[in-house]
Amino acid sequence: MAIDPVAELRAAVAEAAGTLAGGEQRLPGLERPPKPDFGDYSTNAAMLLAPVMSEPPRGVAEKLGELLGERLAGVLERVEVAGPGFLNLFVSDEWLRSALAGMVAAEDGYGGGVASEAERVLVEFVSANPTGPVTVASGRHAAYGDSLARILDFAGHDVEREFYVNDYGSQMRRLGESIKARARGEEPPTDGYHGGYVTELAEKIDGAAESDVDELATQSATLILESVEATLERFRVHFDRFFSERSLHEADKLRAVLTLLEEKELAYPSEGAVWMRTTEYGDDKDRVLMRSNGEMTYFTADIAYHRDKLERGYDRAIDVLGADHHGHVTRMLAAWDLLGGEGGTLELPIMQIVSLMEGGQRVQMSKRGGEFVTLDELIDDIGVDAARFFLLQRSHDTALDLDLSLARDRSQDNPVYYLQYAHARIASILRKAGSEAVDAATAADLAGSAEHLHASACALLKRLLEWPAEVLEAADRRAPHRITVYLHVLAQDFTAFYRDVKVVGAAEEGGDEAFRIAMCVATRRVLARGLDLLGVEAPEEMHRDDAA
Numbered sequence: 001m002a003i004d005p006v007a008e009l010r011a012a013v014a015e016a017a018g019t020l021a022g023g024e025q026r027l028p029g030l031e032r033p034p035k036p037d038f039g040d041y042s043t044n045a046a047m048l049l050a051p052v053m054s055e056p057p058r059g060v061a062e063k064l065g066e067l068l069g070e071r072l073a074g075v076l077e078r079v080e081v082a083g084p085g086f087l088n089l090f091v092s093d094e095w096l097r098s099a100l101a102g103m104v105a106a107e108d109g110y111g112g113g114v115a116s117e118a119e120r121v122l123v124e125f126v127s128a129n130p131t132g133p134v135t136v137a138s139g140r141h142a143a144y145g146d147s148l149a150r151i152l153d154f155a156g157h158d159v160e161r162e163f164y165v166n167d168y169g170s171q172m173r174r175l176g177e178s179i180k181a182r183a184r185g186e187e188p189p190t191d192g193y194h195g196g197y198v199t200e201l202a203e204k205i206d207g208a209a210e211s212d213v214d215e216l217a218t219q220s221a222t223l224i225l226e227s228v229e230a231t232l233e234r235f236r237v238h239f240d241r242f243f244s245e246r247s248l249h250e251a252d253k254l255r256a257v258l259t260l261l262e263e264k265e266l267a268y269p270s271e272g273a274v275w276m277r278t279t280e281y282g283d284d285k286d287r288v289l290m291r292s293n294g295e296m297t298y299f300t301a302d303i304a305y306h307r308d309k310l311e312r313g314y315d316r317a318i319d320v321l322g323a324d325h326h327g328h329v330t331r332m333l334a335a336w337d338l339l340g341g342e343g344g345t346l347e348l349p350i351m352q353i354v355s356l357m358e359g360g361q362r363v364q365m366s367k368r369g370g371e372f373v374t375l376d377e378l379i380d381d382i383g384v385d386a387a388r389f390f391l392l393q394r395s396h397d398t399a400l401d402l403d404l405s406l407a408r409d410r411s412q413d414n415p416v417y418y419l420q421y422a423h424a425r426i427a428s429i430l431r432k433a434g435s436e437a438v439d440a441a442t443a444a445d446l447a448g449s450a451e452h453l454h455a456s457a458c459a460l461l462k463r464l465l466e467w468p469a470e471v472l473e474a475a476d477r478r479a480p481h482r483i484t485v486y487l488h489v490l491a492q493d494f495t496a497f498y499r500d501v502k503v504v505g506a507a508e509e510g511g512d513e514a515f516r517i518a519m520c521v522a523t524r525r526v527l528a529r530g531l532d533l534l535g536v537e538a539p540e541e542m543h544r545d546d547a548a
Helices: 005-020 043-051 058-069 095-108 136-155 171-183 196-204 213-234 245-248 253-263 298-311 326-338 375-382 384-392 402-410 415-433 436-443 454-465 469-476 481-500 513-531
Strands: 042-043 074-083 086-091 120-123 160-164 241-243 266-272 273-276 287-290 316-319 352-358 361-363 401-402
Touching: 005 042, 005 043, 005 086, 005 095, 005 384, 005 469, 043 086, 043 469, 058 074, 086 136, 095 454, 095 513, 120 136, 136 160, 136 352, 136 375, 136 384, 136 469, 160 245, 160 273, 171 196, 196 213, 196 253, 241 245, 245 253, 245 401, 253 266, 253 298, 273 352, 273 469, 287 298, 298 326, 316 352, 316 481, 352 402, 375 384, 375 402, 384 401, 384 415, 384 481, 401 402, 415 436, 415 481, 415 513, 436 513, 454 469, 454 513, 469 481, 469 513, 481 513
Parallel strands: 120 160, 120 316, 160 241, 352 401
Antiparallel strands: 042 086, 074 086, 266 273, 273 287, 352 361
């Protein structure tokens, strides 16, 4: 069971509110006010109750405050009515100490298992044509998809990661033509691929100059995919499965989809082609399933692929799409519906573009033209940790400018360096305290401590108490960037705590050293876990020349 003292406090407020309302319960808000003077937590429960009880909100707030004071003796120090009917709750040091004890007892699992209902989830991301190296743009997909999968897994879901390989169709033939041209010392076709990697493949494949174009495409795709997988593993992204589009064609699954749509009267012939009635699902026009030359479209292959996903029995499928796929969403949701997928169980988040900034100028990226920056080059430049963190700092549906100069910076102006330094600093404090003191602190009766909590200690504890809710929000909103923001404010709160409160040698000033060490332990665990959810390492030591 997830340890979440704040959720328990919210439930207690809801239960008390339900008592006043004669059994009717509404889940109240429970927020941290902007200033400590307004309490540790504030709730709108009385304002929700007022219409039910047909009484003024402030009067309801006074009744609810009195009831909470009785029921939560020892938890609440006092309750105050504010504004039109808000209740400001001031928690006791005893409650905070007990909360810390729960965090420490949960060890590295604190904040996990928060999902209300565990699901079997397939996260498909990075999916691309194996026609070139992984670019920075695909790197953003990789960082997002992998971090989302980590968060969902930590929250309690059963998660699988999948890469859909678009290894069939005209783009593969163009790759074969481009490699053959290079092998012959010629320029690739205008609509072909021109990057330096094409020349490298032409030199690597024996007999490329005389090979069949389709066979050459298959060979080169295998080599490229091996390189792609190696790059992604280097980026700390591991896939459970690489699913080949070609396998759908070879198993004639596209033809089966066409037959299914015809049976449902959602496919019809026109102008020699076969179309799907996607306009019936809100699309701006019907879409081609099979061209007049008998070639199946990418859309048909995608329907067959999603039918395969449904047959594998996932509760939810999340497909991370590129910025140019907005039009694909409506028709893919329509296809999911007609295949029998339950509404809302297919999610199609759209990734926005990423730009690299260098000296105030954008570095251009184009896979075909060869003027692109690969993910490997980015990693070589700024390191895996900085690359992953910077690619995750903004919401996936927001365009991202990655500042290379800042990412290279080995100071606390660099946000990932700042977080890693905070973790290393706590590790240093605990080494100074000694393993025996740390072990004793984590085994101590923290709830029974008589430690008087400094304001900065209270602030740090309340920030740590937000961790389970942050994990849940990041999971439910598919928002790894929330973790980057939370970790930054957590590190700031720890800095203030360490500035104001002595840890090692606390007894010299009458403090409870075990309690303060335990706070350091809890903070380090949350920082380490949060960084891991982002795919970033949490070092035990840092130096000015360390890679961020």
